[in-house]
Amino acid sequence: MDSRYDVVVVGAGLQGLATARKFLQLDPNLNLTVIEQNKTIGGVWAEEKVYTGLSSNSLLGKYEYSDFPMDDSFGLKEGEHIPGRCIHQYFEQYARTFDLKRRIQFQTKVNVAEKIQNGWNLQLENVISNNHTSNGGNKAALPVPAVWNISCAKLIIATGLTSVSEPINIKGRENFTGPIVNFSDYARESSKIYEDDAIKNVTVMGSGKSAYDCVYQMAAHGKTVNFIIRASGHGTCYMGPTYIYLGPFRCVLEKLLTTRLFTFFSPLVWGDADGFGFVRSFLHGTTLGRWVVDRFWDKLGSDLIDQTHIANHPETKKLIPIHKAFWYGINLGILNYPTDVFDFVRSGQVKVIRQDVACLECTKTVKFRDGTTVQTDALVCSMGWRWEPSIEFRPKEIHADLGIPSADLTSTQKEVWDRLNARADLEIFERFPKLMSGPKINHDLLADTEAPRVEASPWRLWRGIAPPAATTRDLVFLGFVLQIQGPIRSEISSIWAYAYMYDKLKGPLKSVAKPSTSLHLGQTLPTEEQLPAAEKGEFDEIMYDTALFNRFGKWRTPWGFGARYPDLAFDSIPYLDLLLRDLGLRSWRKGWGWLGEILGGGYDQADFRGLVEEWKQNQRENDL
Template identity: 30%
Template structure:
């Protein structure tokens, strides 16, 4: 065991955001005697919505009441007339949730995990930045995709202006208020939000987006035909049916839309219409600067979402950007010089008072050694390349057969100048996007990775993942045989790469397909996925978190029916017994 541990717990949850909080609560619901602790690097509850990350005009993309846990209503205070939810409202909601369910007292704040080790006996040892160590029998790594900023560096020659990452905007409001001209780097949703925030504050903005790669994120229209909120529409099965999802390949509507030429023609018309409405709402044709913000491929950027998908998260989003002093440069920074000059590789130079790097986040796995990353499916083991190549080839053939829309006219993926290190690339090789393959092979049940599926409806997905993880870790549900598990992993990863191009090459991305993902988890748990009271409502009414209210009791009932008796609490004691045994074996 490396060093002396300062404490021991049954379960450690790393992360106090949407995923971590519900993971902790759900585990304690199923095993209330568990000695559980939450560790978080921030100073407050919320994850990406913690106090230090908030700033004015920061809103969620999802409207009220679609952005909450199923059993804990979000108050309407602080929500705009259009239903947009401010970052401050979300922070207050999560803080109240943690207090009401006595989770806040379990959190160790300002504790960045710098190293994760596993002993030969299977226990996990976490080392925190201050040297503090914690040992646990089970580890829930709920850090999420927005916790490890990618901070670029450039050659400097007498350059003195500050450079910050977009995740630190909330900590630098005074600095930003003093700037008159700001350089924004990147093309993700955070770049759009930052440009909106700056132009609304009256700043002149130089927005730098590299020419290659996936380009700007696709931004959906605020509404469809001025009637339906676009993001609300994503929560309906009717809209989800038009997306070719490997998790939804049966039933009348799948066969009608995806297995017939006329169905695919209708689906194509739907996506062209959605793309036209998105382009029209954004006003990409207004001037040369806005033309550079149009996602590619032109005419189908919404469908592929190759660099990701976002939605205007404020009522005056596009109006503010168009009315501001916004200059878009499709280039890259070559160097920084002369106190305040940004030199681009197209021989352009712009002056600046501040640079905000909206350059995204790397996967939060650096605390794990490379050997552990391979063991846990967090990066790809080159010794297994041939095996996985065969599995992926088989999976691609299956996808081409089941989802013909993805077989033809697929744009080429641009990987030139990829800034993400290979060891941190690729969708995880995790069953149900949660459990490492080798953990299943060993029946170890000691670690899981929630929160890394890229979706818009984070609270609902987090709630299902939390219940699935807790049930798995406590031995209440079992995965299928290893061959089936491998096929499931390969099929999903091959699908997300074909479906979302550059974005799918990096992440488990299912932005249009979260309902079919939830359906899959629900069926595993013995929970009824279809929650509406009629076929018409099931297809066309939006799915709200409250539709899943009672899912925990439903799971317990399914367990009771399956086992012939109630789920017993001593499972949590077995965690403690396991930890004592592990400690004794290597102390």
């Protein structure tokens, strides 16, 4: 590797590949490299992480980049969910086609990113043995040091939110004599459980789609399963069929979230970025409108439950989500299995247990907080992903300016954010009173049973991408917005990041309504003296935009992930509108004006083709 780069991209998954491709499209002369910890391309879809039976929630045509459709060589049919192996092969083909693979340094981990005068210094670690190639076989084998440093002018963290799994931190796990498998190791370890006839009963802990996947796979391989869902937690996610009926209309569930008409039923803190502020004002600002909105969400939630038939059996009833669908965000799974996963529950092969685990005991016992126990031969934990950065950013004094989760904020930095948050909360509740009535969870009950972590601050990024108070535009975080249409988001956010880093954005732009005039002086924004790291003339707008964006997530999806990072379901298309508007590009892309936007169906890849050339043409016209 070189010692100095123009751009370093960390991560070679969905986001990282799109970012490398778009940056090189915009400037082919960039000295750019990609750092990837895995052996192969794909992130969560890397070859070593894909297990037999793994499939995406997306149908053919919905999980691909706009400029690179899946062709017939993948052997898929229309209306078929994309198998995990095909997604990995697709990323391999994408990287080869656009000559990205030679730029990727595999099995290399970024441990430290330290701010320097002209960019960033990165401490890298070789995660395979020394004197072996760490590039996945794409270059000649050369000796590689265990730890070394490189520097770059621009740093892009594209690892996303699903790169490091939560550790299994259950008291007494050293006493448990059966296999214990973390979901991140499922591809490597699951076959050992399938093939071991001595393992007859498997316990799966978790409540999200990945937990359902593990339950289905274990049951399909003939194991009896204890499906443990934490009683004090969020409960199960909503699970829906691939196709859902809304009244007489048969809709692709995935496509509902990208249909502009349905996005109107979600309140949006960034105002009229989609150009339909008047519709939203009626739906969320009037008594009649709010009644219509409530009926929509009641209907959607009840249809998901009715059409999965889980309310018709005493055991599957335990899998009904505990709150209305409105509060869940993207925490929605699609039933993409060959057979009905709920049949295993109805037959008794899968036993649903709503309890809090206290500890593991000898030899193969799971003990609950109420003193009851279950016996099991193996334990599979799907406890989610670590949402804090896996990279240590130095110095820690800049964590607040960067907007990264941190437990090292100073009292002054906390006070600044507290004041911004208080002001944002007032605006949010004034505009959307419904958000004051959202469900709340007792976080004390969610602490790990053995070693509670100190809770870090949430992600606070401008537009979900950029540090809100950095003095230089040399760092962005891409893929840290949870939403449907990941490939399209990856492409648009990459163009946005390029424009931001090379001072080509139209902004900073105000994307929110003006603060309420009823706010008193104690809740006004801090002065520039209180934020010495902020750029003059931009800090108030960007910092407040960031606080408003973050706090909106906290109140909008309390049963999703919005308190920690952006969690956008029916807000996904308006979020893309926001980024496109910053770039000076049109966000209405259906044709026929507002009529086409409302009646033109869901947005898909074809609607966003040619964005790079469109933006470059826009830049040329602006330069004239």
